[in-house]
Amino acid sequence: MTRATATTRRPTVTATWTAARWTALCAVAYNVMHHLGALPGGLGSAGGGTRWVDWIDLLTPYAVAGTALAALAAAGTDRRGWWTALVGAGVYVQGHGVHLAANSISNVRGDAAPTYLWDEVLGHWIWYAGAALLVVALTRAVRPRVTPVGVGLALATGLTWTTNALEGTTAVGSLAVAIGLTATAAQRRDRLLLLAFGTSAVLLATYGLYYGGFPAPSTR
C-alpha cells in the first residue's frame, strides 16, 4: 500500500492513504473543472441561452469541495482545520455560483455592468478565496507522498492556479496567495505544495514583469 506521511509539526494531524487519494481526486477535479471554460464553444447550445458546459459546471463545487472535505474527513483533521475548510467550502460554492450565472449571461448578453462585476470581480475573487482556504485546510492535514502522479498533479495545480488568476482578473491576489503558500510549503518542507504554488508564483511574477501588468491572455 502506498504510504502518506503525516505532518510532524502538528501532532493532532494524521494522514492516510485514503486521505491522499481523496486529495489526488480533488486535484484532478480542480484541474479539470477549472478549465471547463476552455472547451470549444462551451460544447454547444443547451437551450435557454445556455451552453452545455454551464450545466456541467454546476457539478464543480461538489467535485472540488466535496473531495477536499472527504480528504479532511479521512485525515481526521482537527477542529480548526474543519472550520477553515467549512468556511472555505462555503465561500468556494458561493463564488462559483455567482460567477456561473453571471458568466452564462455574459456569453449571451455581453459583460456590461453589473454583469462584469458579478462574474469577474465578486465571482472570481470569492470563488478563488474559497479555493485558497480549502488548500490551507488540506495542507494542514494531508501530506501525500511524492510520486510521479503527485508531481504531475502538483504541476497541473500550479498551472491551473496561474491560468485562472490571469483569465479571472485576480492575478495580484492569486500571486499573493501563491507566495504565501510557497513560504508555508518551504517552512513545512512540503515538496508537492512547494512545487504547485512555487511554480504558480514564478509564472505569475514572470508574466507580470513581461507584460508590465496582468492582462488576461484572452484579451491579447
Add this chain to the structure above:
Amino acid sequence: MSVPHLLAASTVAMVLTHWLRLLPLGYGAAGETRYEDFVDLLTPYVVAGPALLVLARVGASRRTWAVALLGAGVFTQGQGLHLSSNAISFTSGPAAPAYLWDEQVGHHLWFGGLTLLLVVVVQAVRSRPLPLGPVALALASLVGLTWAANVIEGGAVPFGATLAAGLMAYGWRLRASGTGRLLVLTFGLSLVLTAAYGGWQGGFPQPSELGWL
C-alpha cells in the same frame, strides 16, 4: 450558544435575509448594483452557519454531517446563482438566460438545499425538548409566511408547496415532540397562505408583477 438559541438565530436570519428586497437601501452601489445585493452575500453564512453549529453542538454523526453539508452546498449554490442573475436582471432585464438562472435553477436549488438542511437539523434535534413558548411560535409563523412569500415571488409554487407538504408530513410524524409541532405549524401555515393567495388571485402571479414589490 445553546441549541435553541442557535436554531432561533438561523430562523431569524432566514426570515430577515429572505425579505431583504423590502429594504429601502436603493440602487446606486458600485457597479450598478443595489446595496441589498451586497448584504445578500451574507445570507448563506448567517442561515446555514448557525444550523451547522447546531450539528456540532449535538455531536452529529459523520453521515448526518455529509447530508447537511450537501444541503448547505446546494442552498449556497442556488442562492449564489440567484443573487448574481437577479442583480443583472434588475439592471438590464430578465432576458435569457438571466431568468433561467435566477428564477428556475437558482430558486429551485436554493429551496431544495434549504429543505435538505432543515430536515437534517430537525432529525438531529428531534429528541431534544425545545421550548414551545410565544417566541418559538412567532418564529415558526414567520418562517411559514416567508416560505409562502418566497415560493410565490420565486415562481416556484409547485416545487415549494411540495416541499412544504413533505415537511409538514414529516412534522406530523414527529408531532409528539415540540420540534414536530413547530414543523407542522410552519409548513401548514405556508401551505394555507399559498393556497389562499392562489384562490384569491386565480393563480400565482408574482407580487412584483403586480407592482407590490
